[in-house]
Amino acid sequence: MHKFLAELGLELVWYKYLTSTGSRTSLPGAEFGKFAKEKLPKQLYMNAILQQYFAQKYQSCYTLDDYVILAKK
Structure with a gap:
């Protein structure tokens, strides 16, 4: 996250990780993956960011979690 913000010329002030894990119905892992x-x-665009800045090694077909990011110049 710091590298991403630095390239945008921003400084991290605060962030919060949000997840919907506890509020959604679940499917078995293999079934959901399929x-x-x-x-x-x-x-396509998120995969490039995830691979470049977060070292993710696989292609995502979905995004379930989010961050709220507050940054300043």
């Missing part, structure tokens, strides 16, 4: 690959589009 559903995501078959039904959800690849996140």
Whole structure:
């Protein structure tokens, strides 16, 4: 996150990680993975960011979690 913000010329002030894990119904992991690959589009722009700044090694078909980020110049 720091590298990403630095490239934008911003300084991190505060961030909060948000997740919907506790509020959604669950599918078994393999079943959800199959559903995501078959039904959800690849996140082309997010994948590039996740790979470059967060060292993610795989292609995501969905994004369930978010960050709220407050930064300043």
